[in-house]
Amino acid sequence: MIELADIEAAADRIAGHVVHTPTVPSPGLSELLGVPVTAKLELLQRTGSFKARGAAAKRLVLDDAERAAGVVAVSGGNHGIAVAVMAGALGVAATVVMPRTAPARAVEVARAAGADVHLTDGMSAAFALMSRLREDGLTLLHPFDDPVVLAGQGTVGLEFADDAGELTDVLVSVGGGALISGVAVALRARRPGVRIWGVETEGAQAMSQALAKGGPVEVPLSSIVTTLSAPTVSQLTYDHVAALVSDVLVVSDAEAVRGTVELAEHAKVWAEPAAGCLLPAARRVRERVGDDARLGLVLCGGNSTVADVVSWTERGRSPARVRVDQ
Structure with missing residues (x-):
């Protein structure tokens, strides 16, 4: 398990090489979800994602x-x-x-x-x-099975803890699990009462399956969200999530694509489905924890094109065949 000191050291090391991305209240998402929402705009990071x-x-x-x-x-x-x-x-x-x-x-x-x-x-x-x-x-240079990489991704949580207002629950997308692991370490150290929730898409369920089985297992991959599609998580990321994360929720590809459209319409940001999946999950979290929720969303990346989203919606993967021009 990495510690807060590892993330703080990573933050010092990468300063000047990456962007300290904005953390902003979102009036549009707050209205949509019915509770205050703060977004960490990691899609504005260099290269378009937290990676x-x-x-x-x-x-x-x-x-x-x-x-x-x-x-x-x-x-x-x-x-x-x-x-x-x-x-x-x-x-x-x-x-x-x-x-x-x-x-x-x-x-x-x-x-x-x-x-x-x-x-x-x-x-x-x-x-x-x-x-x-x-x-x-x-x-x-492994995408998630490396404590140095995990600490680097954890700097997202360090900034979120420093920059956000009151938060009760933070939602983070899960692929191999380095981002949520690092964010959970940072937030649980800086804000011990905050709950952390992971979000996967159907057909890319390596972490939720690992939690169900008691350790990493290989899973079949079918999700269109390739940026979340790890065939298995690592023992490193599993250990962090099992210890620090409240639950990992699973949403459909269709819901993730619709979330991308909703983020464009309500938050005025262009995200990829790996971030769009947070919105349907946020609705479930609010149902679980009640109206006193103060939600934080880590919008992890924005590297899908308009053509990508149009293709997904026109193939019927989005509920009610949502169109981006509506």
Whole structure:
């Protein structure tokens, strides 16, 4: 288990390499949900998601031999962008493995930043190729099974704790679990009474299944939300979530896409479904805890294109076939 001191050290290390993103009350979301809502706008982070924090934290502790070898990472989109961009900024060669279902923009941005991008048929195949490339001598930059990366992602929670007003409950999206693990450590240390809730999408339920089974298990992946699609969580992230998180809620892809549209309409921010999934979950949390809730939402990324969202809604994945032009 990492500690608050690890996150504070990571914050000092990455200062100047990442953005201290805004934490703002959202009148639109407060009206929509019926209770006060504060949003942490991590979608305004460098590279468009929180992933820049963990990538920078890890890059800055690599020794000369590890830098010279170059790094390899597996990603559903955002981690690959962050690794590619931060590697370029620090003069390190990067290889990124993504499934073919990853957002086209993520592939384009990673390649434009100078990374060697490999595409595979699915996320499990991507993790397998990453392992083989690591055996060939590349330095692994794992998206979640690394305490340095986890501490870097935890700086989101450090800023949220410092900048937000009163909060009773904070919702965080879950893929491999590094973000929610780090945020939970920071918030539970700085604001002990705050409850932390995780959110997954159906077909990307690695953490909720791990909690049900008592440890990490491999799960089949079918969600359109590739940025949350880890085939398994790690023991590291499982241990943090099991100890510090109240529950992990699961919503449908359709609800996540609708949440993206609602964030655009009510919060005036363009988020990806990995953040949009928080809104349907927030409604459930409010039902559980009552009208005294003061909700915090970590809007983790904004790297979906308009074309992506239009495609998802027109394929009927959004309830009532919500259209983005309404």
